[in-house]
Amino acid sequence: xxxxxxxxxxxxxxxxxxxxxxxxxxxxxxxxxxxxxxxxxxxxxxxxxxxxxxxxxxxxxxxxxxxxxxxxxxxxxxxxxxxxxxxxxxxxxxxxxxxxxxxxxxxxxxxxxxxxxxxxxxxxxxxxxxxxxxxxxxxxxxxxxxxxxxxxxxxxxxxxxxxxxxxxxxxxxxxxxxxxxxxxxxxxxxxxxxxxxxxxxxxxxxxxxxxxxxxxxxxxxxxxxxxxxxxxxxxxxxxxxxxxxxxxxxxxxxxxxxxxxxxxxxxxxxxxxxxxxxxxxxxxxxxxxxxxxxxxxxxxxxxxxxxxxxxxxxxxxxxxxxxxx
Amino acid sequence: xxxxxxxxxxxxxxxxxxxxxxxxxxxxxxxxxxxxxxxxxxxxxxxxxxxxxxxxxxxxxxxxxxxxxxxxxxxxxxxxxxxxxxxxxxxxxxxxxxxxxxxxxxxxxxxxxxxxxxxxxxxxxxxxxxxxxxxxxxxxxxxxxxxxxxxxxxxxxxxxxxxxxxxxxxxxxxxxxxxxxxxxxxxxxxxxxxxxxxxxxxxxxxxxxxxxxxxxxxxxxxxxxxxxxxxxxxxxxxxxxxxxxxxxxxxxxxxxxxxxxxxxxxxxxxxxxxxxxxxxxxxxxxxxxxxxxxxxxxxxxxxxxxxxxxxxxxxxxxxxxxxxx
Numbered sequence: 001x002x003x004x005x006x007x008x009x010x011x012x013x014x015x016x017x018x019x020x021x022x023x024x025x026x027x028x029x030x031x032x033x034x035x036x037x038x039x040x041x042x043x044x045x046x047x048x049x050x051x052x053x054x055x056x057x058x059x060x061x062x063x064x065x066x067x068x069x070x071x072x073x074x075x076x077x078x079x080x081x082x083x084x085x086x087x088x089x090x091x092x093x094x095x096x097x098x099x100x101x102x103x104x105x106x107x108x109x110x111x112x113x114x115x116x117x118x119x120x121x122x123x124x125x126x127x128x129x130x131x132x133x134x135x136x137x138x139x140x141x142x143x144x145x146x147x148x149x150x151x152x153x154x155x156x157x158x159x160x161x162x163x164x165x166x167x168x169x170x171x172x173x174x175x176x177x178x179x180x181x182x183x184x185x186x187x188x189x190x191x192x193x194x195x196x197x198x199x200x201x202x203x204x205x206x207x208x209x210x211x212x213x214x215x216x217x218x219x220x221x222x223x224x225x226x227x228x229x230x231x232x233x234x235x236x237x238x239x240x241x242x243x244x245x246x247x248x249x250x251x252x253x254x255x256x257x258x259x260x261x262x263x264x265x266x267x268x269x270x271x272x273x274x275x276x277x278x279x280x281x282x283x284x285x286x287x288x289x290x291x292x293x294x295x296x297x298x299x300x301x302x303x304x305x306x307x308x309x310x311x312x313x314x315x316x317x318x319x320x321x322x323x324x325x
Numbered sequence: 326x327x328x329x330x331x332x333x334x335x336x337x338x339x340x341x342x343x344x345x346x347x348x349x350x351x352x353x354x355x356x357x358x359x360x361x362x363x364x365x366x367x368x369x370x371x372x373x374x375x376x377x378x379x380x381x382x383x384x385x386x387x388x389x390x391x392x393x394x395x396x397x398x399x400x401x402x403x404x405x406x407x408x409x410x411x412x413x414x415x416x417x418x419x420x421x422x423x424x425x426x427x428x429x430x431x432x433x434x435x436x437x438x439x440x441x442x443x444x445x446x447x448x449x450x451x452x453x454x455x456x457x458x459x460x461x462x463x464x465x466x467x468x469x470x471x472x473x474x475x476x477x478x479x480x481x482x483x484x485x486x487x488x489x490x491x492x493x494x495x496x497x498x499x500x501x502x503x504x505x506x507x508x509x510x511x512x513x514x515x516x517x518x519x520x521x522x523x524x525x526x527x528x529x530x531x532x533x534x535x536x537x538x539x540x541x542x543x544x545x546x547x548x549x550x551x552x553x554x555x556x557x558x559x560x561x562x563x564x565x566x567x568x569x570x571x572x573x574x575x576x577x578x579x580x581x582x583x584x585x586x587x588x589x590x591x592x593x594x595x596x597x598x599x600x601x602x603x604x605x606x607x608x609x610x611x612x613x614x615x616x617x618x619x620x621x622x623x624x625x626x627x628x629x630x631x632x633x634x635x636x637x638x639x640x641x642x643x644x645x646x647x648x649x650x
Contacts, residue, residue: 081442112513116576134575184509185437186509189576
């Protein structure tokens with residue numbers, strides 16, 4: 001099923017089911033007011049939501065109305081936890097080369113940081129940031145939303161606790177990122193709020209494309225109307241189950257925890273493009289000795305979308321301008 | 326006023342006022358069900374809570390009952406954001422010496438990481454962790470709870486947006502911490518859930534001890550009944566206003582954001598002791614060439630408390646065992 005949080009009052013929006021073709025929606029009234037509420041009692045809510053979803057897709061759901069993506073907030077407008085991995089080795093190895101990191105992270109343990117989760121920006125809202133000089137960049141990535149995950153859960157079990165899949169733009173401020181990394185404390189200023197596409201999908205909606213705990217689909221990134229990247233999510237060096245298990249090594253995760261893949265990247269990035277500007281700049285540094293591509297300017301527009309095999313938009317689109325705050 | 330969240334149902338507990346001497350409590354019924362609710366509408370809730378607090382302290386509050394610390398959850402059992410600084414230079418400089426960090430953070434910018442906030446452990450609940458081999462350590466620190474803080478807020482304005490002060494034990498897993506620092510991504514596995522003392526206080530409750538955006542009081546740490554540290558919070562190299570402004574440089578903070586001081590540490594740590602085991606081990610390494618003091622063993626008990634000038638317990642005590650999970 002496909003779920004969205006509509007901007008009908010409240011900081012968390014109102015939970016709605018959305019039809020497979022994104023044309024119609026219906027509020028999940030009587031089941032859960034918000035997506036977080038549904039996640040807090042998933043075993044009870046999921047079958048009821050699924051019935052309503054089936055009725056919506058059959059055209060028999062009472063009270064359905066046209067789905068307007070402009071009315072959608074992020075599926076979780078705020079979340080209790082956002083843990084973002086860096087699971088694509090092609091990206092990590094390129095960045096290590098660019099930054100002369102002589103001891104890159106070995107591939108036996110995922111890289112992961114804790115990011116801010118009290119705000120996820122709506123898919124069509126302007127993204128407000130203080131300064132172009134901070135090196136504004138996008139990062140297209142997949143993310144999953146978990147159920148409650150007890151401390152010590154293994155990767156195989158964790159994979160079974162994935163409830164939803166999201167499309168996320170992890171906005172990053174590159175000028176601030178490197179100095180924060182060097183402190184060892186990770187990122188605070190370099191990682192402002194992320195954006196999310198309007199639709200959260202259950203893994204079964206992905207069909208064959210959900211395999212090995214990975215989303216085997218191209219993440220389409222357009223920057224000011226030009227195709228910038230179309231890298232495939234299947235290349236993750238660690239699957240989402242492994243990322244969740246890594247996070248749950250010394251803590252329990254609550255229902256509604258969002259775990260990200262990191263910027264989607266493929267070995268053949270010179271052909272498929274990149275999901276962030278930093279990667280393209282890294283390729284330019286390696287190939288040409290210097291970066292040519294600049295970062296985001298205020299007024300720029302970034303669009304991200306993922307198409308199913310039949311051409312339908314799976315998560316709806318993130319499509320928004322960046323403006324000065 | 327003094328506020329607590331009592332374990333009377335719900336994941337966020339029920340908001341109560343507690344008398345200055347911690348003997349009596351009364352539910353904030355009709356004002357706010359939970360502390361987060363009160364923070365979400367502080368301008369409206371605060372004067373009403375203050376009136377009830379006055380009545381409680383005067384012995385005239387209807388429905389008051391004896392306050393039982395064992396019934397208290399953390400003031401915010403879950404929070405939307407936890408940003409922890411490392412604001413005591415004495416601690417930072419010692420650790421840099423121990424780890425041979427030749428480029429320690431200059432004192433012109435605070436160190437800060439984003440920690441997990443979806444769980445704060447109740448002050449008397451057992452702390453469950455997977456393994457002694459992880460190097461289990463405590464960190465006694467002060468923290469503040471903010472109102473909404475717009476992006477770009479300066480330090481002076483930020484200080485005026487501090488609504489509450491907390492006493493926090495930031496549990497840390499030292500064996501995991503150093504490898505995570507070296508990745509530059511900061512801590513995930515090394516920073517499990519924190520504990521918090523039962524009482525959140527408004528800054529005015531601290532009287533003269535709240536000055537320059539700092540808590541000028543000794544943080545008493547006992548490990549298995551032995552005094553381990555009594556360092557003073559007044560030695561912060563950055564005040565809480567500066568820490569909040571640092572956090573709000575590229576993001577807005579939501580009401581209920583918790584900002585921590587980092588482990589309380591004084592230049593004369595050989596006399597006043599330390600607020601974490603890692604610091605004592607660091608002193609031993611510097612003075613004697615090797616650490617003698619081991620980390621926490623399962624069954625150990627850690628107590629933290631802060632006394633006002635008149636001897637009353639300001640935040641109530643954190644007093645709990647560490648057990649294997």
